[in-house]
Amino acid sequence: MSASDCPTTEMPDVLRAALARAEDGVVIVDDAHRITHFNPAAERIWKLAATEVLGRNAAVLTLKCLEAGATAEFREEISLVRRDGSRIKALVSMSSTTIGGATHRIVFARDVTLDADRRVRIALLHAVADQTNRAVIITDVGQNIVYVNSAFTALFGYTSEEAVGRSADGLVAGRHTDRKALANLVRRLMRGGHRGEAELLVYDKDGEEIWVSARIDTFRDSKGRVKHIFALLEDITETKQLRSLQQLIMSALADEVPIGEIADRLCRRVEEIAPDVVCSLLHVDAAGLIHPLGGPSLPEDYSRALDGIAIGPNVGSCGTAAFYGTPVLATDLDTDPRWQPYKAMPLAIGLRACWSTPVKAKDGRVIATFAFYYREPRAPSNWHRRIVEACVNLGAFAIERKEARAEIARLAYHDILTGLPNRAQLRHLITTAIDACPTSSHVALAFLDVDHFKDVNDTLGHAAGDELLVQLAQRLREHIGPGDMLGRLGGDEFVILLPQRNVESAERVAADIAEALARPLRLGSKLMPMSASIGISLYPDHATDIDTLMQQADAAMYMAKQAGRSTHRIFSAEMNVLAEQRLALIAALRRAIAEGALSLSYQPQIRSCDGAIHGVEALARWRDAVLGDVSPAKFIPLAEECGLIEQIGLWSVREACRQIASWRHAGLNIPCVSVNLSPINFRNVALAARLKDILAEYDLPPDALMLEITEGAFMQDGVAALETMNAIRELGVGLSVDDFGTGYSSLSRLAHLPIRELKIDRSFMRDIEKDPGALAIATAVVRVGQGLGMTVVAEGVETEGQRRTLAELGCDIVQGFLYSPALPPVAFERWLIDHCAEQASAMLRRLDITPAGEDAVKRSA
CATH class of the missing domain: 3.30.450.20 (PAS domain)
Structure with missing residues (x-):
């Protein structure tokens, strides 16, 4: 077709x-x-x-x-x-x-096709818009909404159907929205200006506050005419507004801003992001009293009225919140029963409601309250709750940080153990007292040093020593005047500052303290006798500067100790010479150690059973080119005082081992050498290892060395000292308790310690022949030692009667001037040869050998 x-x-x-x-x-x-x-x-x-x-x-x-x-x-x-x-x-x-x-x-x-592609693009844009977490609003030129995304719905609570067609200003703006800034921005855009940004307080569907960052621009047609207004809103409530509070606190703390100013800055910032509140921060001290920290929008008379109020179950919002440790809201101050005694002032300045939240430290203590006041009866919004949640944590951090810094400052100027002012603070107090001293008046400075405090540490342990110092500080506080000041320099040294006191007045204070210390202190189950030596110097009579004044009081205190302790001395010019001599002696001792100027002398120890040599005790000696012979009784305590004793102890061990090895190599058989060590040496956990190295260096067996220790070395509670003693005993080196019976030994504890030898103190030897008490003590020591399988040594034996008595008691070893004083190595060698010859002669006499044979024995010796 x-x-x-x-x-x-x-x-x-x-x-x-x-x-x-x-x-x-x-x-x-x-x-x-x-x-x-x-x-x-x-x-x-x-x-x-x-x-x-x-x-x-x-x-x-x-x-x-x-x-x-x-x-x-x-x-x-x-x-x-x-x-x-x-x-x-x-x-x-x-x-x-x-x-x-x-x-x-x-x-x-x-x-x-074009429409379909456009719809696809629009659908994609919708999908993208709905996927973003920023709220999108598109309005026409009359600012009526034509589009919102899902993020807008999530943020503000309005569906698209509820939002489209409504005015954007009427939908999200509220009482405290800055409409003027928003209008100016839109007006500028309509005139062809570039896009702009603003931070705005807006409100959601429920009336809750939201802080947003608004980025606003326009859509124009091909002819440049505005067709739509576009707004991209980001919620900055958390990310910026609350974070700004954190930044404010952190930067203020970094700048060392006082805590009151930090609190004021915090309150001002809170009132900027929450314009409908009046903010307050109150500190709660350890006694439960309120003190205003921050509240710049509150009248000063109102803040002053709060200062010193005690927290309680019905003390407004803040006092009640602090008391119970939970937030308290009073929506109407006029009718709230907790506010009835306190409501007049806040109501008079237009404050009608109050919400208070406790601020807690990490340990749970309430250290502050953070409060919002409102000008109308109401409850806090969710935004307010979020602010308070952030501020409570920030406030706790700031206050605890300031408390910590205050505590650090306090520790920097106060003694940790006693709480007294320390050396640094004492200087400030002395300076202040001198500056305030009237022309005709004086400032007295008293140095107090506990007598025999080292013995307490050595025998009862450092814990007991610390407790003694605490009780001593308390007793001293009770016996000084209200204007006097007590401080601790360190160790057992205290300073008493006596403003406007002359010599007579200062001496009366010293006498009162001596009397107060006459009563023993109780340390656990023990009553500890107590005394102190006190030195006094006066401003301006003795010195006009702090350092000299303190040195003079220190010198006077040493004079009090030399005078027999448990007394006081006033500084005099002669004491300067003595103080200088003491410093010179310390310097000379340091030099002697560095230059090897110390030496050892050796005193023999003799077996009671046959008179043979048991060993020697090595005793440190110091002969100075200028000072001459310096007594060990003088330089050993000085070495302990200035921290040289441990060094001297290790040197003594090394030198004694070197000498024994030299004698043995020369054919002189010395079975053992005893060396005195300080308890300080036994706190060194590496001591056993050092001893092992020294013995190996001189090829000596461990039993060639005996270490003499005081009772304090094993009576201390220090685990390190006991571990060191056990390590030494395992090494095979002997341990001897020196001066046994003069301290606070526990026999039950002695039985479980690695001790091989007991030494009876020389103080019991003087009267052992005629004093039943001394004889009883010596007898007990011999029985205890031998019962525990230990060797017993008596030192200080000077007469044949003492030796005979000890032999009858069964004492194993004796040493003293009866046989020989401590001798330098060469002199000791001569003595040893003579002693061996005498022993041989005695043996020959017992065997009834002729004198000719005796001469032959002497020649062979």
């Missing part, structure tokens, strides 16, 4: 012309499925000429709606495949009509 045969020829010309001009493609198909009309728009859609399709089967158009059995009515957007293989989106609709008595189907098709 040709195109001229199509039924479309039956159409009126007017209709044909209209279809030719139609924008939509029009296809008419007869009841035989032949295409009878194909207008120019259809040619463009299918890219087929009418001459190619008219009269042909409709299947050439690949439309399912034209297939047999398809519904008569159809409307759908389809993907259309054209002859060249390209695809377009087409909106296709079909309906049936009667033409010339026959049923025809008319298909209308429109190319909607």
Whole structure:
């Protein structure tokens, strides 16, 4: 069939012309499925000429709606495949009509590819907008909302349906929104300005505050006319506003800003981000009293009225919150029973409600309260709760940091053990007292040093020594005047500052203290006798500067000690000479140690059973080129005082081992050498290792060395000292208790210690022949020592009667001037040869050998 045969020829010309001009493609198909009309728009859609399709089967158009059995009515957007293989989106609709008595189907098709692509792009933009966590608002030029994303719904609570068509200002702005800033920004954009940003306080559907960063811009048409206003809103409530509080606190602490100023800055910042509150921070001290820290918007008289109020169960919001440790809300101060005694002042300045939250330290103490006041009866919003949650933590951090720094400062100027001012603070107090001293008045300075304090540490341990110092400080506090000041320099040295006191007055204070110390102190189950030596100097009589004044009081105190202790002395010019001599002696001792000027002398120890030599005790000696011979009784305590005793002890061990090794190499058999060590040596955990190295260096067996220790070395509670003693005993080196019976030895403890030898103190020797008490003590020591399998040595034996008595008691070893004083090595060698000869002569006499034979023995010795 040709195109001229199509039924479309039956159409009126007017209709044909209209279809030719139609924008939509029009296809008419007869009841035989032949295409009878194909207008120019259809040619463009299918890219087929009418001459190619008219009269042909409709299947050439690949439309399912034209297939047999398809519904008569159809409307759908389809993907259309054209002859060249390209695809377009087409909106296709079909309906049936009667033409010339026959049923025809008319298909209308429109190319909607561009619209479909636009819809896809819009859908993607919607998807992207809904995926972002920033709220999107698009309004028309009248600021009426035309679009919001899902983030807007999540942030503000309004659905798209609730938001579209409403004014953006009316929807999210509120009482404290800065509408003026927002209006200025929009006005500038409408005039062609660049996009702008602003931080705004806005409100959600429930009226809760939200801080947002708003980035606002416009959409314009091709002619530059504003068509829409676009706003991108980011919630900065947490990330910026609350973080700004943290930054404020941290920077203020770093700058060492006073805590009151920090509190004020915090309150001001809170009131900026929460404009409907008045903020207050109160400190709660250890006594439970309130003190204003920050509250710049509160009247000063109101803050002053709060100062010193004690917290309690019905003390407003803050006092009650601090008392119970939980937040307290008073929505109406006028009627709240907790506020009745306190409501007049806040109501007078327009404050109607108060919400207070306790600020707690890490240990749970309430150290402050953080409060919001409101100008109308109300409860806090969620935003307020978030602010308070942040501020409570920040406030706790700031206050604890300041408390810690205050404690550090206190420790820097106060003694940790007694709480008294320390050396640094005492200097300040002395300076202040001198500056305030009237021209005709004096300032007295008293140095107090505990007598025999070292013995307490050595015998009862450092814990007991610390307790003694604490009790002593308390007793001293009780016996000085209200204007006097007590401080601790360190160790057992105290200073008493006596402003406006002359010599007589200062001496009365010293006498009162001596009397107060006459009563023993109780340390656990023991009553400890107590005394102190006191030195006094006066400003301006003795000195006009602090250092000299303190040195003079120190010198006077040493004079009191030399005078027998438990007394006081006033500084005199002669004491300067003595103080200088003491300093010179310390310097000379240090020099002697450095230059090897110390030496050892050796005193023999003799067996009671046969008179043979048991060993020697090595005793330190010091001969100075200027000072001459310096007594050990003088330089050993000095060495302990100035920290040289440990060095001297280790030197003594090394030198004694060297000498013993030299004697043995020369054929002089000395079984053992005893060396005195200080308890300080035994606190060194490396002592056993040092001894092992020294013995190895001189190829000596461990039993060639005996270490003499005082009772204090093993009576201390120090675990390190006991571990050191056990390590020495395991090494094979002997331990001897020197001066046994003069201290506070525990026999039960002695039985479990690695002790090999006991030495009876020389003080019991003087009267052992005539004093039953001395004899009883010596007897007890011998019985205890031998009962524990120890060797007993008596020192200080000077007479044959003493030796005989000790021999009768069964004492194992004796040493003293009866046999020999301590001798230098060469002199001791001569003595040893003579002693061996005498021993040999005695043996020969017992064997009844002739004098000639005796001479031969002497020559061989």
